[in-house]
Amino acid sequence: MPAIATQALSRRFGEFTAVDSLDVSVEEGEIYGFLGPNGAGKSTTVRMLVTLLKPTSGDATVAGSSVTDHPGDVRLRIGAALQSTALDPNQTGRELLALQARLYGLGRGRARRRIDELVELVDIGDAVDARISTYSGGMRRRIDLAAALVHSPEILFLDEPTTGLDPLSRARVWEEVRRLNAEAGVTVFLTTQYLEEADRLADRVAIIDRGRIAAEGTPVELKRTVGTDVILVRTPAADDALVRRLQEIPGVDRVDRHGHDLTIAAQDGSRAVGPVAVALHQAGVDVEELVLRTASLDDVFLEVTGTRFASDDEEQES
Numbered sequence: 001m002p003a004i005a006t007q008a009l010s011r012r013f014g015e016f017t018a019v020d021s022l023d024v025s026v027e028e029g030e031i032y033g034f035l036g037p038n039g040a041g042k043s044t045t046v047r048m049l050v051t052l053l054k055p056t057s058g059d060a061t062v063a064g065s066s067v068t069d070h071p072g073d074v075r076l077r078i079g080a081a082l083q084s085t086a087l088d089p090n091q092t093g094r095e096l097l098a099l100q101a102r103l104y105g106l107g108r109g110r111a112r113r114r115i116d117e118l119v120e121l122v123d124i125g126d127a128v129d130a131r132i133s134t135y136s137g138g139m140r141r142r143i144d145l146a147a148a149l150v151h152s153p154e155i156l157f158l159d160e161p162t163t164g165l166d167p168l169s170r171a172r173v174w175e176e177v178r179r180l181n182a183e184a185g186v187t188v189f190l191t192t193q194y195l196e197e198a199d200r201l202a203d204r205v206a207i208i209d210r211g212r213i214a215a216e217g218t219p220v221e222l223k224r225t226v227g228t229d230v231i232l233v234r235t236p237a238a239d240d241a242l243v244r245r246l247q248e249i250p251g252v253d254r255v256d257r258h259g260h261d262l263t264i265a266a267q268d269g270s271r272a273v274g275p276v277a278v279a280l281h282q283a284g285v286d287v288e289e290l291v292l293r294t295a296s297l298d299d300v301f302l303e304v305t306g307t308r309f310a311s312d313d314e315e316q317e318s
């Protein structure tokens with residue numbers, strides 16, 4: 001049985017459909033990445049899966065129970081670190097974990113042992129006895145992660161676990177998630193706006209756009225849909241005639257135009273880049289930028305949604 005399976009899961013807010021008939025299935029032991037821009041419906045989906053929000057139609061089975069019929073059973077078997085978590089800054093990390101242990105009915109001895117394990121797992125060290133107000137953003141995420149793990153859940157939900165963290169803290173959170181998955185076999189459902197995060201961490205990725213799945217697969221499969229290599233050209237002269245001209249170059253698989261940006265997919269970019277440069281020169285166009293790189297999930301997103309992915313650390317398409 002899958003760890004998570006949704007059946008036409010939907011959520012409307014008034015006339016607005018935030019999550020639109022979602023059908024996804026996550027296997028036990030998988031790290032599943034739910035990737036999408038701001039407002040795509042990621043948090044709404046997670047809040048339904050962790051039973052904080054009722055679906056307006058459809059259902060989901062999480063750890064063997066329906067989120068609508070048996071939310072209490074679901075809650076006992078999952079852990080969640082959500083964006084909105086409010087940590088009490090006056091508490092120490094240990095107090096937070098002890099409170100959580102009590103809520104889940106762990107006895108004193110078991111709670112103490114579990115907290116020691118978690119302190120090691122999330123690598124928080126002596127800071128566990130300091131007030132949360134003294135923690136950095138990364139440490140807050142890690143103590144929040146530890147709190148979600150107190151009762152040894154089978155499935156862990158992480159809603160944008162690294163948004164707002166610096167690259168080093170982000171890498172440490174990735175490390176914890178991988179370790180939990182590898183050592184404790186925890187199934188992880190993770191939402192992210194970071195293409196790199198989904199690429200690096202997830203076994204499978206769903207790209208969500210306006211409440212619907214636009215594409216799903218392993219990162220490698222998804223990238224294969226756009227070709228192995230990508231040549232990016234930025235030029236004010238980008239028009240359909242130029243697109244046609246570039247498309248005729250041997251070795252070029254496909255050319256997409258979005259404003260001033262041309263995305264040229266090619267199996268072997270290093271071979272195609274010379275002829276592309278020559279063709280641009282012959283066409284007499286000004287080239288502001290020409291980049292050759294391997295395809296990323298960003299290219300997949302552009303391909304499936306027609307818009308460039310805009311997150312905090314990427315430029316918004318003009």
Ligand SMILES: Nc1ncnc2c1ncn2[C@@H]1O[C@H](COP(=O)(O)OP(=O)(O)OP(=O)(O)O)[C@@H](O)[C@H]1O
Binds near residue numbers: 037040044
């Ligand atoms: N309680 C609510 N009432 C009305 N609209 C809502 C409510 N909650 C969410 N929405 C809308 O539903 C859409 C999806 O929101 P959601 O928070 O799920 O997106 P998201 O993909 O998680 O984005 P973010 O990265 O910003 O968290 C948004 O357009 C949002 O404005």
